[in-house]
Each structure stands twice: as structure tokens, then as C-alpha cells.
């Protein structure tokens with residue numbers, strides 16, 4: 001093997017916000033992909049094809065083999081808590097560890113809650129009184145306050161009407177532009193894929209296929 005290969009691999013990884021190489025769990029993979037700074041890549045594919053499991057594996061919530069790099073640094077070199085703060089997962093059904101919304105926002109709101117359609121009174125709400133669509137938007141705001149460098153978004157607008165869908169799309173696009181974070185955005189909506197995606201990856205029969213976004 002040519003001795004220059006490892007170095008050129010390092011250069012390629014460092015130039016990407018996220019690099020995934022041969023990532024595999026007992027159920028899905030191996031998958032390889034990369035996300036550039038500021039880029040939004042949409043992930044589509046049939047129900048049950050493994051999109052959510054790929055996001056969980058990248059975030060390190062499920063055991064996996066293969067390699068994942070953030071800005072060229074290997075996932076194994078990060079304390080697990082730091083990895084999960086830097087690579088934020090917004091699951092389809094987010095978990096809540098405190099009863100009142102404000103407890104999840106110790107620094108208060110930084111404007112994201114307002115941009116997502118909430119008034120200041122939301123801080124006093126009990127989480128369980130929020131609708132599923134409200135909880136989805138609250139979970140996005142909670143994740144963004146940690147300033148992640150990669151967003152893994154699992155159908156983040158699945159429960160939303162058109163106005164709130166537009167709010168979420170706009171908040172995420174602005175966040176990526178401001179912070180140069182990258183996003184992997186799972187959607188079943190072709191119109192949304194072309195609105196938010198810079199590229200599209202389709203998961204089909206255990207393969208990731210790249211198609212151009214229209």
C-alpha cells in the first residue's frame with residue numbers, strides 16, 4: 001500500500017465536519033458518508049430501511065463498529081458526554097428528564113424558542129401538557145442551546161403544520177449558516193428534501209445512494 005494513503009485520508013477527514021467510515025451495527029450497515037461544514041444532507045428511504053438506526057449509531061447510542069470522525073478527530077477520543085453534545089440527535093420521540101419546560105433551559109431562551117413560535121410563558125409549562133408537535137419543537141430548541149457541531153434530525157417536522165414546519169426549516173438553516181454545523185436530516189417529504197437539502201442520500205437495500213437535490 002502506498003504510504004501516502006493514511007495522510008490523504010486524514011486530510012480528507014479534517015476537511016469534513018463529520019466522516020463516517022464503514023459504520024455497522026448488528027442490524028444495519030456498513031455505511032460511509034461525510035458532511036461538510038454548513039451542509040444539510042437529507043436522508044430518505046423506505047420505512048424500516050434503517051435511517052433511525054444509522055442516526056443512533058453515529059450518535060453512539062447503539063453499539064457499532066467502524067469509524068466516525070468529527071473535524072478529523074476520532075469518536076473514540078471524545079468522552080461520551082462530549083460526543084453527544086457535539087453530535088446532537090433529535091429523535092422522533094425525544095426524552096424528557098424534568099417535568100417543567102424551563103428546567104431544560106437553564107440559561108433561559110436565546111431567541112430560538114420565539115423563532116419556533118413560543119411565547120415566554122412556555123418556560124412554565126409542564127412538558128407533558130405540550131402536544132407532540134410542541135414537544136418536537138421544544139426538543140429542537142433544547143438541542144440547539146448546546147451548540148452542537150452536527151445535527152442528526154429524525155423527521156423533525158413529522159407532527160407539524162405548514163407554518164411550524166417552515167419555522168423549523170428556517171431555524172435549522174440559520175443555525176447551520178451561523179455555526180457552520182452540518183446536518184443529516186431524515187425526511188419522507190420530497191418537497192422538504194429539495195427545500196432544505198444540499199444533497200440527498202437514499203437508503204435502499206442496505207446501500208446509501210447519492211442523488212442530486214433538485
Ligand SMILES: Nc1ncnc2c1ncn2[C@@H]1O[C@H](COP(=O)(O)OP(=O)(O)OP(=O)(O)O)[C@@H](O)[C@H]1O
Pocket residue numbers: 027045046047048049050051052053054
Ligand atoms: N434492536 C433491534 N433489533 C433488530 N431489529 C431492529 C432493532 N431496532 C430496529 N430494528 C429494525 O430495523 C429496521 C430499521 O429501523 P429504523 O427505525 O431505523 O427504520 P427507519 O428507516 O428509520 O424507518 P421509518 O422511516 O419508518 O422511521 C426496522 O425493520 C426495525 O424493526
